[in-house]
Amino acid sequence: MPSFTPSDYSAILLSVRVAVVATLLSLPFGFIVAYLMTYRRFRGRVALDVIVNLPLTLPPVVVGYLLLLLLGRHGFVGKMILQPLGINLIFTWKAAVVATAVVGFPLMVRSIRIGMETIDVRLIQASRTLGAGWFDTIMTVIVPLSVRGLIAGSVLMFARGLGEFGATIIVAGNIPGVTQTIPLAIYEYVSSPGGDVMALSLCVVSVTISVLVLLFHEWLGRRMVRSD
Amino acid sequence: MELTVKVQKQFGTFFLDADFAIQGDQVGVFGPSGSGKSTLVSLIAGLRHPDRGFISLDGETLFDSDRGLHMPPEHRRIGMVFQRAHLFPHLSVRSNLLYGYKRCDPRYRKITLDTLVSVMQIGHLLDRGVRHLSGGEKQRVAIGRAVLSNPRLLLMDEPLSAVDDSLKFQIISYLKNTCEIFKIPYLFISHALLEMRIMTNRVLNVEEGRVTRQVTGEDLARERMKDAAGYMNLLRLTAPRRINNLYTYRWEDQELFISSGSPMDETIFEVSSTDIILFKRHPEAISARNLLKGTVVDIFETGTRMGVELKCGDGRLIAEIVKEAVDELELSKGVEIYAAIKAVAFRRLG
Amino acid sequence: MRKQCIKQVVIVFVLTLSCLFFAFHHRSIAADETKKDTNVFTLGEINLSAAASLRDVLNEISDTYVKDNPGVTFMKNYGASGAVAKQIENGAPADLFLSANVKWMDHLKDKKIVDEKSVTTFAYNRVVFVGKPELKVAGLKDLSKLNKIAIGSPKSVPAGQYAEEALKKAGVEKDLEKKLVMAKDVRECLMYADRGEVDGAFVYKTDAELMAKNVKILFAVPQELYSRVTYPMAITAAGSKKTEAAAFFKFLQSDKAKKILEKYGFAIR
Numbered sequence: 001m002p003s004f005t006p007s008d009y010s011a012i013l014l015s016v017r018v019a020v021v022a023t024l025l026s027l028p029f030g031f032i033v034a035y036l037m038t039y040r041r042f043r044g045r046v047a048l049d050v051i052v053n054l055p056l057t058l059p060p061v062v063v064g065y066l067l068l069l070l071l072g073r074h075g076f077v078g079k080m081i082l083q084p085l086g087i088n089l090i091f092t093w094k095a096a097v098v099a100t101a102v103v104g105f106p107l108m109v110r111s112i113r114i115g116m117e118t119i120d121v122r123l124i125q126a127s128r129t130l131g132a133g134w135f136d137t138i139m140t141v142i143v144p145l146s147v148r149g150l151i152a153g154s155v156l157m158f159a160r161g162l163g164e165f166g167a168t169i170i171v172a173g174n175i176p177g178v179t180q181t182i183p184l185a186i187y188e189y190v191s192s193p194g195g196d197v198m199a200l201s202l203c204v205v206s207v208t209i210s211v212l213v214l215l216f217h218e219w220l221g222r223r224m225v226r227s228d
Numbered sequence: 229m230e231l232t233v234k235v236q237k238q239f240g241t242f243f244l245d246a247d248f249a250i251q252g253d254q255v256g257v258f259g260p261s262g263s264g265k266s267t268l269v270s271l272i273a274g275l276r277h278p279d280r281g282f283i284s285l286d287g288e289t290l291f292d293s294d295r296g297l298h299m300p301p302e303h304r305r306i307g308m309v310f311q312r313a314h315l316f317p318h319l320s321v322r323s324n325l326l327y328g329y330k331r332c333d334p335r336y337r338k339i340t341l342d343t344l345v346s347v348m349q350i351g352h353l354l355d356r357g358v359r360h361l362s363g364g365e366k367q368r369v370a371i372g373r374a375v376l377s378n379p380r381l382l383l384m385d386e387p388l389s390a391v392d393d394s395l396k397f398q399i400i401s402y403l404k405n406t407c408e409i410f411k412i413p414y415l416f417i418s419h420a421l422l423e424m425r426i427m428t429n430r431v432l433n434v435e436e437g438r439v440t441r442q443v444t445g446e447d448l449a450r451e452r453m454k455d456a457a458g459y460m461n462l463l464r465l466t467a468p469r470r471i472n473n474l475y476t477y478r479w480e481d482q483e484l485f486i487s488s489g490s491p492m493d494e495t496i497f498e499v500s501s502t503d504i505i506l507f508k509r510h511p512e513a514i515s516a517r518n519l520l521k522g523t524v525v526d527i528f529e530t531g532t533r534m535g536v537e538l539k540c541g542d543g544r545l546i547a548e549i550v551k552e553a554v555d556e557l558e559l560s561k562g563v564e565i566y567a568a569i570k571a572v573a574f575r576r577l578g
Numbered sequence: 579m580r581k582q583c584i585k586q587v588v589i590v591f592v593l594t595l596s597c598l599f600f601a602f603h604h605r606s607i608a609a610d611e612t613k614k615d616t617n618v619f620t621l622g623e624i625n626l627s628a629a630a631s632l633r634d635v636l637n638e639i640s641d642t643y644v645k646d647n648p649g650v651t652f653m654k655n656y657g658a659s660g661a662v663a664k665q666i667e668n669g670a671p672a673d674l675f676l677s678a679n680v681k682w683m684d685h686l687k688d689k690k691i692v693d694e695k696s697v698t699t700f701a702y703n704r705v706v707f708v709g710k711p712e713l714k715v716a717g718l719k720d721l722s723k724l725n726k727i728a729i730g731s732p733k734s735v736p737a738g739q740y741a742e743e744a745l746k747k748a749g750v751e752k753d754l755e756k757k758l759v760m761a762k763d764v765r766e767c768l769m770y771a772d773r774g775e776v777d778g779a780f781v782y783k784t785d786a787e788l789m790a791k792n793v794k795i796l797f798a799v800p801q802e803l804y805s806r807v808t809y810p811m812a813i814t815a816a817g818s819k820k821t822e823a824a825a826f827f828k829f830l831q832s833d834k835a836k837k838i839l840e841k842y843g844f845a846i847r
Contacts, residue, residue, distance in 0.1 A: 073774060091726055091759060091775055122314040125275050128301040129308040130377045131331030136302075140327075144318045173775070174731070174760035188760060191661035192733035193685050 004201070007176045011185040012205055018093070018181055019161030022100035023154050026108050030153060031146070034112035035138065039124075056106040060166030063103055067171045071098070091173040096181065099167035104157035111156055115149015116142065148224060155217040159210055182206050229253055229381055229413035235271055235281030235291070244268065244437040253413035254404075256428030258421070258448065264437040265417045269383050272415070273308050274301035285381060305336070307379030307412075309387045313366035315358040321369055322354045328377025336378045339410050347406050348372050364395040368402060375406055382407060382414040388423055397496065397577040400426055421448055422577070425462055426496065450546075454531035459501040459546050463574075466494045474517065474571055480542035485517035487571040496577045501535065503573040504547035507566040508557045516568040520545070524563045527554060538567055622822045623651045625671045629659040629678035629809065630763040631703065631737065631782045635842040636676070639835050643826060650822055658763040660734030666691060666814065673817025674827060676700055676809055679736035683810040692812040700830060702845035703807040705740050705799045708771055708786045709778030715796050718745065718803075721778070722753040728770040728779035731760040736807070737767070741780035744803035768793075782807065784843040809844075 004012075033052055037045065055063050071089050072078050082089060089095045119142060127137045143150075165183040172179040174188065186202045189195035232249040244264045257265045270276045272283060272290075280293040285306070290299045307328065315324050325341060345351045350368055353361065361369065367387065374382060387403070388396050404427055407414050416427045424431055425445035433440050433448075453459045465477035468489045475489030477497075486497065505516070522540035529535075534554050538545045545567060559565070628636055633656045640652050655662060655670065663682040666672045667689060675692055677683045686692045707715070715721060730738030738760075745751045761767040764781050771779035771793045778796065786795050811830065817823035829835060836846050 120314060122310055122312070123316060125270075125273075125301075126308065126310070126314050126373075127316075127327070128275065129273055129304075129306060129379075130328030130373065131302050131305075132327075133300065133302045136331070141316060173770075175726070175756065175758060176760065177756045180760065184760075188731050188733045191658065191664060191731070191762065193660055193664045193667060193682065195733055 004198075007180070008185060008198070008202065010177045011180050011182050011202070014093075014096075014177075014179070015162055015181040015183075015206075016209070018096045018100055018164075019158045022097045022104060022161050023108075023157045025097065026101045026105055026157060027150065027154065030105060030108035030112055031143075031150065034109050034116055034146075034149075035142070037109070038113055038116045052109055053106045055103050060103055060164065061170060064099055064167030064170030067095075067099060067102060067167060071095070071171070090171060091175065091179065093172070093178055095172035096164075096168050096179045099171050100161040100164045103164055103167050104160045107156045107160055108153035111153030112146060112149040115146045115152065119145045148221070151217070151220055155213060159213055162206060162209060162213075229255075230286050231255075231272070231381070231415075232282070232284045233268075233272065235268075235278035235283060237267065237271065237276070237278045239267075242437060244271075246434075246437075246439045248432060248439045248442065250430065250432065250442060252430045253411075254407075254428045254430070255413070255415050256424045256431035256445065257415060257417040257434055258419070258424050258431045259434035260419060263434045265434050266385050268434065268439075269308075269385055269415065269417060273306050273383055274299060274304050275308075302331070305332075305378070305380045307374035307377050307382045309367075309371050309374050309382065309384040311386045311389050313358075313363075313370035315361075315366055315369055315373070317358060319358070320354075321350070321356050321358060321361070324358060324369060325354075325373050325376050328373060328379075332378045339376055339378050341376065344372050344376050344406070347409060348402050364391055364399060367391055367399060371399075371403060371406065375410060375412060379412065382412050383417075384414060385417045386419070387416075388418070388420070396423075397426075403427070421445065421452065422460065422462075422498070425449060426577075450528075450530075450535070453501070453533075453535055453548065457500060457502075458548050459530075459535065460498045461501060461504075461545050462577075463497050463499065463543070464494065465497055468492075468495070480540075482520065482541050482543065484569075484574070485571045486574045486576075488574075488576060490576060497574040498577060499569060499574050501546045501548040503569060504545060505568045506536065506547055506549060506553070506557065506559075507568060510566055511568070514568055515570075517571040518569040520567045520569070522565055522567055524559055524561055524565055526561065527559060536565075538565060540567065622820060623653060624820070624823050624826055625653045625655070625673045625817070626676075627655045627662045627666055627670070627672040627674065628676035629662070629736065630656045630765050631678055631785055632656070632676055632701075632809065633765070634788055635701075635784070635839055635844065638842075639830065639838050640826075642834065642838065643829055647825075650826070658730060658735040660736070661762070664734070671816065672814050673820055673823035674811065674813055674830075676811040677736070678703075678807065678809055679739060680808055680810055681739070682736070683812060686812075686814075690815065692814050693818050694812075696813040696818070696827065697810055698812075698831065700809040700811040701839050702809065702847070703843075704783040704801070704845075705737060705744065705780055705804065705807060706783045706786050706795045707778055707797055707799060708768070708781055708793045709796050710771075710774070710792070711794050713777060713796060715778070717797055718748045718750050718799065721750060722757075724777040725757065726759055726776040727754065727757050728759045728761050728767040728776040730764055730767055730780070731762065735761070735763055737764045737780060737782055740804045740807055741799065743805065744799045747803040787843050 037049060068090065069075050070077050071082065089098065123141055124137055127141045132140060163183055165187065168179065168181060169184055174180050174184045182202055182205065186199050189199035230251050234247045237244045244267050246268050257269065259265050271278050274290065277298060278291060278293065281291065283291040289297055290304055291297060316327065329337065329341065348368055350372060353365060353369065358366065388399060391399055400423065418424055428445055431443050431445055431448065433443055449459055463479050465479050465484065467478045468491065469476050475486045477484050477486055477489065520540040522538035522545065524536055525539045526537040527534060530548060533548045534551055536547045536549060536559060538547065547567060644650055659677040659679060659682045663677065663686055666675060666686065675686065683692065683697060687694050687697065709715065715723065721727060729741050732738040732742045745754065759770060759776055761770060764785055767779040768781050768785055770776045772791055774792065813823055813827050839846055
């Protein structure tokens, strides 16, 4: 068993933390977007669909660079909103979360949408005629019946987040203890002669976490079927 | 219930243009598939928006495009029952039933779970999940759910089409019973004339997106007499008694012999107009078990034959005979006549 | 309907593969042909792998060489010395290797990838700290006042190793934990500092003089705190078979080359 440095341990913990936070943060937004795309007609629907799915088709590095341009010191959001509030996102842990969230968002929305589309539209009509307003219907009918999609989306996003590299390294940088997640740590070792053993060890850790997460997802899915 | 509707809606090539005002508590909406019945009803419920128009119920405006008014469905207090039950799969039967009740303003809560459950006889289903209920049970729960929300109008979109024939009339009786007991007016959509005749006393005839006229189920039935099956007389029979292999039932103020009955206290039977034989004089001995004395009330043409409406005691029957027979028997209004019906000609509904 | 779909996909796939195959085949034939043609006039191609900090000086030296030796072409690979060494170790073509520290050269020596006998020193350098002109830092002890500092990843970038060495010796390493942003080479460090993403960066004196736009040298890291920045160079086992590589290797040790080195701020002694 190779000895991990404190820096390596913090990389592992950081990876999990960043992935979890990014997933939790994206859940409400993902749900809202999925709801709008599934149940509402509005101008700009197609545009929203394209924007949401963009990170899926762009190389993560491009996504990272665009985020840097947007949120950096000279970026639109950076100049107008963040600087005046004294918030600096670039090269912080928060930027890692943002990068992971943006890259994984389309996966989350997709999963939730698939789940939502299986909900019988008559159920929603029934709940409206029984006196439930649109918000009430969302909370008492749509959310409970979307749980499968929400979980699938979360798991997918978490797993993707664990592996996020391209966008993260651009917008959050490689700062051990702060933003250096497992993939970034592996990258460093890979560039280093003699670092192969450590790189491989971290790979094993990464794979193990992913496998555990996927097994958990399977178990959850089976539990839900049983309770039906 | 007073309902005024004047709406228009375009879907692709189909154009709905409904304009009617109706009063009553048991109203039907009748028409062929694709005529726009379901759309009309969804507009009344508020589930879809008309392109333009006006809808008002009991004096309250639900929709008015001129004033930009659209009351959302949750405020209209209009309940809806669909073809399939569409029960909430993640809730128990009890929670399904109470869904609308909980959201009903307390001052309108006349119907409670207990009374509903006893009327619809679904007490034994209360704590079960909805997935393993039979079709008929599901539909009963769906009706109960809609009724328990204490609506001021109940819309039913072909609620019996997906139900087994053997159960249909059972559910019809639950439906009609429940609505009558709790005084809930309803709009009943169907393309089945029989259901229409039993459930409603006024019918909106819808064709190609327009409400063409207001008639009764009876009128429609008589129009259909040209078909080979003739006119179906619907008789509500009560108090069955078994005598050897026959049942006797009470019909209005008379007694009838039926070959296949049921132990239920009240049952609806149908007997075709073509199964009634008319006698000018009382035939002394006859194989048919039922011989009713009556007076001719009306004679009318039905395609190739003639319909003869009789008043038998407090009941009405329509028989169909050929033109020649009318002449031979010298039938006209007011003439006394005997009607013979075989015990086996009565078909039980439900 | 499904079978039709699969059939079409397979056909497209096979066609695409064939196209690619022919394209590559054609290209390699063409390449061989041009090689044959050019052999008459050229002295060949030299694969040069070197530390990132040598980029500009080596470019000028090689340009100068080409003027006198037209027909020589260079394939250059610049990067962090550790990363470059690793690439060579894994089979990347290299005739000459110039590292920014002895460690990686020794590594390749051990693996017998470079010709031991050819190893000699090319140049020397100094580590400095650059940052925004208005920052009030005069030495390593002042660095804890800053938010973020870029440093080449010590795992593969010699400049980062030297800086880390100095930080450790000065005893300030612990204070700077979580402030260090790892860069993949010195150029990236400089870029971070230039863009303002970090407050300052550890770079070579030669880089700072060359490229600093928005930053300036705030202080030189005291030489006693780190081993001297030495650039060993060597011919690889592959390169020793090429006369053109040996010729250029000699040129790198010539006075002409040394003058250019000094011009860029390197020490030659």
